Amino acid sequence: MGNPIHFTVIENNSKHEIQTYVGEYRNLMCLIIDKFYFDCFGECGGMGRCATCVIKISGLSGNSIRKERNEPATLSKMGLEDANIRLSCQLLITQDLDSTKIEILV
Ligand code: FES
Structure with a gap:
């Protein structure tokens, strides 16, 4: 297990302190699904095309x-240029990701 990575996830106005490490999840989307059980x-599945995994x-x-990859095109198609x-x-x-604040927007 590598160095711990800490960040805060805000979901539906409630704050969750998350701790993970490099290699625990394939990407941040997988972590969010695992921790918050979103349908x-x-x-x-992580292709960067559906924009159902948007966060701030x-x-x-x-x-x-x-x-990189499909991300800029997918976001700008939805008018999300920030x-x-x-x-x-x-x-x-x-x-x-350490010390970031992540808000789930979908
Ligand atoms: S899961 Fe991220 S764009 Fe589809």
């Missing part, structure tokens, strides 16, 4: 700041 979250994140650092609005399936569980 319709992440419908495309503050305090992100490192390479994760850049939107740098803090992201597809959680495209965010890997790394130290870049």
Whole structure:
């Protein structure tokens, strides 16, 4: 198990302190599904196409700041151009997430 990664998830106005580590989940979407039992979250299975895994994140650092692959196109199709609005399936569980605040928007 690697160094712990801590962040706060806000879901339906309630705050949850999450601790994880590199490799525990494939990406942030998988963590959210596992911890919060959402039915319709992440419908495309992490391809970056469905935008059912949208979050707002503050305090992100490192390479994760850049939107890559399908993420910029999928978000802008929905009119979501804000740098803090992201597809959680495209965010890997790394130290870049440490100390962030993540709001679930879908
Ligand atoms: S799971 Fe479909 S875009 Fe993230």
